[in-house]
Amino acid sequence: MYEKFAQWISEHKEFAQAVAKLLLDPDGASFPTTKTAAVDEPTQIFLKYRAEYLDQGREFLVAVAGAEVGREARQELLVASEADAHLFHNAAVLWLEDNPGTVIKNVLDYEECLKALWFDEVLRAGTARAKTMSNREKALRLYCFGADRDTPLPMGDNGLAAARLLSHVSLGKVIARDRTRFHDDGAIRVHPGFWGLFLFSPVNKSHRGNFRVEQDSAEERWLNELPALAIEPKLVHDAPRGQFQVYERVPRPFLDTALTPPGVFLHRSRAHGRDDFLVRVAGTDRGTRKVMVTCTKGVGLQPDCLPRDIAVRVSGVKEFTSAFEKATTTNLPFTYPVAGQNEGDSSWRNMGFCLVRGDDSDEIATVDFAHFRELYEKAAEHRLRDSVGGFVEPFVCVELNCLPHNVERMPEVAAAVEKKGISWPAQVVTVSDRETSLRLTKQGTDQDYDYRAPALELLEWERVYAGSAFPAKLQEVIHKDVEDLISTMTTAIERLIPKEEARSWVDALPAKRALLERRALLAARVISSALASWTVFVENGLASDTYTGSFSGRNFNSGPRDSNEWGPFSRGSVRSDHQAPAGEGKYCGHVDLGNLAETLGMPGSRVFAAVGLTQGTSVPSLRAVEKSDGSDEDFNTLRDLDLLWTESALYRLAIELGQFFRQAKVKLDEIAQTRAKEVWGTDLPIDEQVVVQFRAALESLGKAAAETEGRQPTPVLPLFYDLLPKKV
16 A cells, blocks of 8 residues: 555655755754745755645545554554655644644544554553453553544544543654664554654643552552562552552563563653653563663753743743742643642653754754764774663654644643744654663752662663673672672671671671672673763764763763763863853863763762662771771671772772873863863864874873782772773
């Protein structure tokens, strides 16, 4: 059935090429209309063929949504259109937008047909295809589809309005699409974006998809498990007693087959408004289990497009929080409509910041998409690819439709689009088997990306970093360190505490030792990944940001995130207080150095805090324990065998990394003095020689660190020498 559409593309190659250019241009109209000024050649070509293209859209819509068309034929058309960057799906949506309210006889609602195709894939991913759906799957269908039925309604049916009010999936236009490694087996089809749909997060707490928990179900076991994890109840469970919700607040342990059956699961990052997660779990035993994590970045728009009664322009967490407490007539998840129903006191979750285009936003969806694509490809080809599996693949960028049922629900948004010439809200979706809603920052604030449950966090970090490469020698060093700790602490325990208590302590040793080694090896993997990821940037002449970079604790998990400002290393950094630049230096490269010193170095290593190896900035000394009388802080801190100590290799590594990045900053400062004018700001000219000289300086620093002869204690950083940038 798709052959005639494919033939149209081959006969209109000029048009297809023009569309591809328009969609990825952040400064122009993605789909020009008759009102659009034809200022460039792609726009002129689009407008020349626009009427013919929309006619193709109507034909495609009828071919997909005809009342007599079977599911397999619909699927074949959509899958083929997806492979062609949704060219005809987009034409169908544009035709609908140009012809609002038009009803074609014997044709079903196009949006509902796509939802049905999508949810069929959701059921295939679970266990319900051959038997009755579980209560969770029924609630998931209602949450996303908006109705307790399997069949789409006809165009213009009176029941469509009610379904759309309940649905958290809506029709979208696809701005960008990449084929990912998850296309090969069809796993990616469980995400609405594959079908050209836009996925909403909840509007408020009542929009979570509550359902009654069945006896002996995974949900019942998970709810029974939660008290042992000591998670704050309000962070997990909003549903009434005996119920749970399909949109979960923290993820389950995805590798635990008893708690997480095969299927599709939704949750979000606890602290941040731009991250929603749809996870596909496959495999009925741990050995064959596969996890695919899609992350939706951006479900709303920039602050100055919010309704006037909320804010004209807001900045900072407190202002956002205040805005969420006020009512609005907007009835979609871009602001909260009911006071007191916000998802978290400092959550930015439904503002999104993603636009396809805009006049003053640094969060342009197509730019994010292009940057993720560039770095994923560079990392895949890099010499350190075994250590940098955390770069995510961009999958799809979807812009919300502007059909009447959305325009009417968001009058302020529609006015802002018309007045400012920006796009409708857009979202970028990435995919990876190693993505997570965790981030490394763990400071005890509402902006932490954590679960407030160390045991659950450890399981998730281990899932993410399983198989990630790190220096082999370090495992031996860590093992020896733990042996030294246990020997010293056993002697002290037997000397300082009653025999019965000491015996209990010794009995608990195997479990405590295993947990400590798990955390230590995990920290080694995270440090290796961060260093290798930074090296991919530097060796490609790139830095992550002009202000708060992707190597800060709040922007790093399995790899660097927050891609909107990735670019040349020697761009000028943004002044944070109009007195000094971010990262304490002139270039964007300085920003990453400052972030890495905080993330990996001591004091205050974000890595160690995230995996539970430090609490605060104080680190106990094992040598002090040898002289302890049992009342000192060192002995009482280390007796639980769960924290780092100053003599350990990992602690020394953090000290050495802090020194390394401070020395690297000095080297970059010296280069800046010879290469650039004494000015701050983003108007610095790009100077490729800056990164060439910096890489040479880094190699010298690395070689100096590798000279270990006669140095006591033996430095640890040399084990990581291969992960550091090398000269050109």
